[in-house]
Amino acid sequence: MKVTVIGTGYVGLTTGVALAYIGHYVTCVDRNESLIEKLNIGEIPIHEPGLVDLLHDSSSHLRFSSDFNLEEASADVILICVGTPTQQNGDADLRYVEECAYTIGSALPEGHEVVIVNKSTVPVGSARRVIMIVNSVLTDRGVSANLYVASNPEFLREGAALNDTFYPDRIVIGADEKWAVKTLYEMYAPILEQTFIPPAGLPRTDGQPLPVLVTTNPTSAELVKYASNTFLAMKVSFANEISGISERVGADITEVMKAVGLDRRIGTRYLGAGAGWGGSCFGKDLKALNALGKQYGYDMPLVDATISANYRQRRIIVEKLQQLLKVIRGSVITLWGLSFKPDTDDLRDAPAIEIAKMLIDLGARVRAYDPVAMDRSRREHQELNIEYADSPVESIQGADAVVLMTEWEIFKKLDWNQIVKCMQQPVLIDGRNFYNPSLLINYGINYVGIGR
Numbered sequence: 001m002k003v004t005v006i007g008t009g010y011v012g013l014t015t016g017v018a019l020a021y022i023g024h025y026v027t028c029v030d031r032n033e034s035l036i037e038k039l040n041i042g043e044i045p046i047h048e049p050g051l052v053d054l055l056h057d058s059s060s061h062l063r064f065s066s067d068f069n070l071e072e073a074s075a076d077v078i079l080i081c082v083g084t085p086t087q088q089n090g091d092a093d094l095r096y097v098e099e100c101a102y103t104i105g106s107a108l109p110e111g112h113e114v115v116i117v118n119k120s121t122v123p124v125g126s127a128r129r130v131i132m133i134v135n136s137v138l139t140d141r142g143v144s145a146n147l148y149v150a151s152n153p154e155f156l157r158e159g160a161a162l163n164d165t166f167y168p169d170r171i172v173i174g175a176d177e178k179w180a181v182k183t184l185y186e187m188y189a190p191i192l193e194q195t196f197i198p199p200a201g202l203p204r205t206d207g208q209p210l211p212v213l214v215t216t217n218p219t220s221a222e223l224v225k226y227a228s229n230t231f232l233a234m235k236v237s238f239a240n241e242i243s244g245i246s247e248r249v250g251a252d253i254t255e256v257m258k259a260v261g262l263d264r265r266i267g268t269r270y271l272g273a274g275a276g277w278g279g280s281c282f283g284k285d286l287k288a289l290n291a292l293g294k295q296y297g298y299d300m301p302l303v304d305a306t307i308s309a310n311y312r313q314r315r316i317i318v319e320k321l322q323q324l325l326k327v328i329r330g331s332v333i334t335l336w337g338l339s340f341k342p343d344t345d346d347l348r349d350a351p352a353i354e355i356a357k358m359l360i361d362l363g364a365r366v367r368a369y370d371p372v373a374m375d376r377s378r379r380e381h382q383e384l385n386i387e388y389a390d391s392p393v394e395s396i397q398g399a400d401a402v403v404l405m406t407e408w409e410i411f412k413k414l415d416w417n418q419i420v421k422c423m424q425q426p427v428l429i430d431g432r433n434f435y436n437p438s439l440l441i442n443y444g445i446n447y448v449g450i451g452r
């Protein structure tokens with residue numbers, strides 16, 4: 001099958017590479033020319049485990065282009081994977097998705113049959129909006145084509161994007177016409193039926209059930225994505241809220257949530273207390289769901305509370321530092337980890353960045369070490385004047401406190417005797433409840449976790 005993917009960020013690149021690997025002929029298009037130049041020489045612009053190797057393995061089925069012309073428009077399926085950032089009013093900004101619709105309409109050849117897919121996270125009605133734009137451009141050009149539209153939300157997690165693409169729990173296809181569902185079934189068949197040979201280093205787990213195909217109308221598919229992300233964010237915010245009461249009554253949140261999660265109706269995942277969630281999706285998607293509620297005059301108090309509990313959690317880290325150090329101005333505070341979670345370099349809505357900002361505003365010197373996200377931080381957050389170190393040990397020289405913000409494995413394998421010696425004061429705030437407290441206390445570290 002011929003597939004064109006528009007937008008080669010975290011979602012588009014992963015999807016394009018995976019579809020090429022399972023045998024489709026894929027063109028990945030991005031208007032960012034420097035990004036396409038990099039991809040054309042086999043370099044990837046993001047940090048995503050396994051992606052660069054798979055790109056090389058799939059290169060015979062993969063091409064990259066910064067143009068969208070006849071060749072790119074002549075695909076059986078066109079996947080829109082561009083960003084949908086937050087507007088001032090919280091709603092998703094559909095500008096890039098709509099640009100794609102114009103581009104597609106301008107290049108589709110006469111009589112061509114194609115399924116256009118919104119893989120971007122988009123508000124309800126976006127499938128209809130896309131088809132309307134494409135049709136109006138075609139009418140202006142005097143061209144007719146057989147267009148089908150589908151909503152196919154993406155659920156991958158950065159850092160595990162390939163795993164989630166090859167072994168998803170479900171694939172959701174929202175479409176009104178059977179042809180669109182049939183075509184997308186064909187595109188995903190090797191994944192739905194698990195007939196592909198697993199890529200090197202990404203084995204299929206024994207006994208893993210086949211992904212479930214959910215077919216529905218476009219509106220339900222669009223809502224599924226917002227509801228899923230809100231539910232996951234709500235679980236984390238819930239654990240964080242319980243962590244506050246845990247601290248007050250003398251319970252240990254890690255023990256509490258472990259036992260809570262063992263109830264199969266609840267499940268153990270997304271129940272870790274800490275500095276709160278971040279990343280490109282949760283904050284943006286919760287705000288968009290809230291905005292949707294407002295458009296319908298419908299209050300969504302759980303969504304509101306999930307958001308406010310999360311941002312309170314970031315302030316709690318700063319409050320803990322104030323309690324421990326008393327005076328923040330003039331102190332040196334080290335952040336271990338900048339990305340919003342391990343195995344990615346994504347800094348969008350990363351708690352570490354907001355905490356760095358709060359500490360700098362309070363007069364602290366902020367130093368950071370992150371194994372992959374420092375280059376991106378230098379590029380995207382020049383205004384912050386964070387000092388960057390070359391190693392975890394270098395980062396804590398003379399520091400008054402260190403805050404573990406991202407649970408990268410490298411932060412487990414440290415020489416704690418050396419750490420204690422290098423710091424001005426051996427204060428460690430564990431913003432992810434990553435460490436065994438008694439182990440660190442035995443080294444003489446003043447350990448403070450979240451809710452324990």
Ligand SMILES: NC(=O)c1ccc[n+]([C@@H]2O[C@H](COP(=O)([O-])OP(=O)(O)OC[C@H]3O[C@@H](n4cnc5c(N)ncnc54)[C@H](O)[C@@H]3O)[C@@H](O)[C@H]2O)c1
Pocket residue numbers: 006007008009010011012029030031032035081082083084096099100119120121122154155156157158280281
């Ligand atoms: N990142 C995730 O973990 C994730 C997971 C699930 C869903 N999503 C959703 O998928 C969508 C894409 O997210 P992402 O993180 O991959 O975004 P991204 O910012 O990493 O990538 C988007 C890419 O689209 C390109 N682009 C924008 N407009 C274009 C146009 N008109 N023509 C060609 N290229 C264009 C940009 O240059 C950029 O490279 C969003 O709606 C997001 O909410 C993201």
